[in-house]
Amino acid sequence: MKIKQIFLILIISFIAFSNNAYADSYFETKTGYGLTKNEYENLLRVFDSVTISILSDETLDMIKNDSTLSKKENMKYYQVDEWKDNLGNTILETCIEVDEETALNFSNTTNRSGSDTHTTSMKSLNLQVVQNSQSVRVATLTNTWLSMPTTRSFDVIGLRISNSASYLSTASISGVQIHDGTTINYSGDGNNTKTSSGKNVGISMNIVNNVTNSLQNQLTVTYLAAQGIQAYGAYQHAKSEVTLSQSKNYSFSSSGKGGVFDFANSVWPKYDDMQGVYVNY
Numbered sequence: 705m706k707i708k709q710i711f712l713i714l715i716i717s718f719i720a721f722s723n724n725a726y727a728d729s730y731f732e733t734k735t736g737y738g739l740t741k742n743e744y745e746n747l748l749r750v751f752d753s754v755t756i757s758i759l760s761d762e763t764l765d766m767i768k769n770d771s772t773l774s775k776k777e778n779m780k781y782y783q784v785d786e787w788k789d790n791l792g793n794t795i796l797e798t799c800i801e802v803d804e805e806t807a808l809n810f811s812n813t814t815n816r817s818g819s820d821t822h823t824t825s826m827k828s829l830n831l832q833v834v835q836n837s838q839s840v841r842v843a844t845l846t847n848t849w850l851s852m853p854t855t856r857s858f859d860v861i862g863l864r865i866s867n868s869a870s871y872l873s874t875a876s877i878s879g880v881q882i883h884d885g886t887t888i889n890y891s892g893d894g895n896n897t898k899t900s901s902g903k904n905v906g907i908s909m910n911i912v913n914n915v916t917n918s919l920q921n922q923l924t925v926t927y928l929a930a931q932g933i934q935a936y937g938a939y940q941h942a943k944s945e946v947t948l949s950q951s952k953n954y955s956f957s958s959s960g961k962g963g964v965f966d967f968a969n970s971v972w973p974k975y976d977d978m979q980g981v982y983v984n985y
Contacts, residue, residue: 734889737761743768750775750834755844755924758878758889763842763926772837778981779830781807784941786823786854794855795820797943799976802826807850826850831937831981841869841927841985845937849919856913857942858951860975861923862898862906864936864964869929870902876926879907883915896948903927904956906965908948938962938980946974 729738734757739747747756750773767773781804787796807826827849834842843863861879871877877892877899890896890907898906905925927933940961942951953968960966962980 731756733757733759733761733764735761737764739764739768746771746773749773751842751844754880754882754922755842758880758922758924759842760872760876760878760926762872763840763876766840767834767836767842770836773834775832775834776983776985777830777832778983779828780979780981781826781828781850782978783807783810784825784827784853784976784978786825786943788821788823788854790820794943797855797976799941799978801979811851823854824851825853827853827939827941829937829939829978829981831935831983833933833935833983833985835932835985839928839930841929841933842924843927843933843935843937843983844922844924845939845981847921847939852915852917852919853911853941855941855943856911856915857945858908858910858948859921859942860906860908860938860940860951860954860965861921862938862956862964863904863923863925864938864956864958864960865903865927866934866936866958867929868931869927869933869935871899871905872926872928874899877905877924879909879923880921881909881911882918882920882922883912884917884919888912896952898952898954900956904964906952906954906956908951910948911942932985934982934984936963936980936982938964939978940965940975941978942974943976944974946971950974 730741731739731744874892879890881888896908954965957966
């Protein structure tokens with residue numbers, strides 16, 4: 705009888721402990737990892753809520769209570785002009801850097817001249833690196849469409865690391881496409897992801913056709929970088945229809961588009977020449 709009582713007490717204690725642990729959870733990530741309010745607010749000093757929600761469990765184990773976290777970032781704004789014929793084929797597309805005021809005060813415009821259509825849209829590209837006092841670096845590359853693109857196919861977002869830093873694991877690679885409040889998740893071992901040398905990462909994201917108001921693409925990777933990290937980020941927009949296989953037909957190179965994507969000759973013209981961003985931290 706005493707054995708049964710002890711067993712019953714252990715079960716009750718376990719349930720009580722589990723309930724208390726759940727009660728302490730203030731924020732849960734997409735994997736179900738629970739953060740207390742203090743842990744979440746500590747991370748919120750350097751990350752936004754979207755990035756926190758996709759950080760891997762092993763990353764959170766290392767940094768959730770780290771008071772030494774600091775960040776460095778590089779933000780650029782771009783104007784995208786597209787000219788299409790009456791069949792919807794892209795005749796020409798240009799991508800130029802503009803100032804913040806021009807980009808933020810702009811809304812989509814479409815002009816028709818004869819059978820051609822000219823559309824202008826804006827986007828921003830931001831690379832942020834968060835570091836702690838040890839060797840952890842979390843790189844987050846975010847592309848935000850400030851006005852919606854007309855061509856919607858497989859865009860590619862990626863990071864090229866030029867020094868000896870290496871990613872923690874493929875589990876530490878996360879991507880999201882957020883369209884009109886709906887989230888599509890991408891993993892480090894997913895079919896849309898391409899990696900090389902244990903440090904370079906690219907994800908192909910098929911832009912949804914029905915997006916109307918908001919669109920953001922993000923890639924987050926955790927690195928071990930005893931000597932810091934030299935990170936190049938790029939986002940390449942498809943100017944015409946491409947397949948997933950075509951979008952992944954590239955190598956990582958400083959001579960590639962945005963300093964990251966060296967597409968095959970047959971694929972190179974299908975993507976814009978948006979400049980990349982760089983952070984050394």
